[in-house]
Amino acid sequence: MSAAPERIWTVLDLLRWTTDYFASRGIETARLDAEVLLAHALETERLRLYIDYEKPVQGDERARFRELVKRRADERVPVAHLVGAREFWSLSIEVTPDVLVPRPETETLVGAVLELRPDPAAALSILDLGTGSGAVALALAKERPAARIVASDVSEAALAVAKQNAAALGLDDRVEFVLGDLFEPVGGKRFDVVVSNPPYLAEAEAASLAPELAHEPRGALYAGAEGSEILLRLVAEAPDHLEPAGLLALEIDPRQAGAVCDGCRAAGLADERVHRDLAARARVVTATASATGEES
Ligand SMILES: C[S@@+](CC[C@H](N)C(=O)[O-])C[C@H]1O[C@@H](n2cnc3c(N)ncnc32)[C@H](O)[C@@H]1O
Structure with missing residues (x-):
């Protein structure tokens, strides 16, 4: 048979x-x-x-x-980890377990910076804090070809991935990578734009979140019991690192919009604005430093 x-x-x-x-x-x-x-x-x-x-x-x-x-x-391994890459702002970004997988909602952060600094030829100085895979820094480098960008992270392993992405996309001549906690590696330097998608999830909620998150670095996701620890530190320290009328743009959890806007006002920043993502959720807060460079 x-x-x-x-x-x-x-x-x-x-x-x-x-x-x-x-x-x-x-x-x-x-x-x-x-x-x-x-x-x-x-x-x-x-x-x-x-x-x-x-x-x-x-x-x-x-x-x-x-x-x-x-x-x-x-195992609920994210697709980006299985294939080693993720598309972000039409760029192919290499992804390893050392970095956060770039999320579609983070394109709202890039979009907000481009909307508020619309001149494509502007020679902006930009700081991307917590660059991870480099997604935000590289999208901005692509869209603003005269800009110079400093990309920082507290994770050396993440910076290695970001550097590789910058080189693969031919953007490494305008992006400098620095290692350290928040603004510490840039010393007293000021920027036209400070942009960040910092960790903003609450540790207390970790067990109830999507199982895929277990494959991403904890340090890229969680920031204290409430989740806003790093965001609020960043807002408080930002005025010392912004040029006059400089722009601060932060990705947030929708529930943090009020606290982050309050923090911006308390730090002497103005024009706070909440930007919504494609799901209509409050996703980004922007604010600007005073035009005279004096803190109010
Ligand atoms: C949510 S991920 C964002 C990665 C990337 N910017 C993106 O949008 O896909 C946050 C990043 O901030 C870094 N980070 C966490 N705490 C930091 C700190 N205190 N100073 C600098 N970077 C930090 C993490 O290592 C991680 O790469």
Whole structure:
């Protein structure tokens, strides 16, 4: 008796099966994750899958895909870690377990800086505090080609990833990387723009958050019991590092908007503004230093 022929799995079969499987395991972005992982296993572009729907997927490619699917569903490893990269502001950013995976909502932070400093030719000095993968610094470097950027982080391992990203994107000539706590590595230097997406989650909430967060560095996520420890330190110290009329732009948890705006006023900053992300949640606070350079 001959053995039953092995089932042929097409690209579409695999996408359908995996999307259902991920959804049944509580993964919200089931279809997108299935597509990104299958494209990675097949060493192709995600959009290419749509052209290749009917193409059979070979045994070795299926084995590679199966392993990725298993790690995504069982260990809840973020897709960016499985494929080693994430798109941010149309840049391909390399991601390792040493850095936060750049989030879509952080594009609101980049957008707010560009909106408030709209001249593309301005020779701005910019400080990106807590640069992680370098995503924010590199997006701003790309959009403001005359700007010079200092990118800092307290994690040496994160800075190594950021430097690699800057070099890969050909932006390393205008971005300098420095190691240390908040403003400490820049001494008394002042900037036209200080931008930061600091850790802002509450340690007390860690157990109730998405399991994917366990794969990212704790130091990139949590900031004290309430989550606002680093944000409030940063706001208090910012006026000493802003040029006259300099801009401070901070990503926040929506619940922190009031406290961060109050902190800005207490520090002598003005024009506080809350910017909303694509989900209409308060995501970024901006404020400016006084035009005379004197603190009120
Ligand atoms: C939420 S991640 C943001 C990474 C990146 N900027 C982004 O938006 O994807 C916060 C980053 O701040 C760094 N960090 C945490 N505490 C810091 C401190 N006290 N001084 C400087 N950087 C700090 C972390 O190592 C981490 O890379």
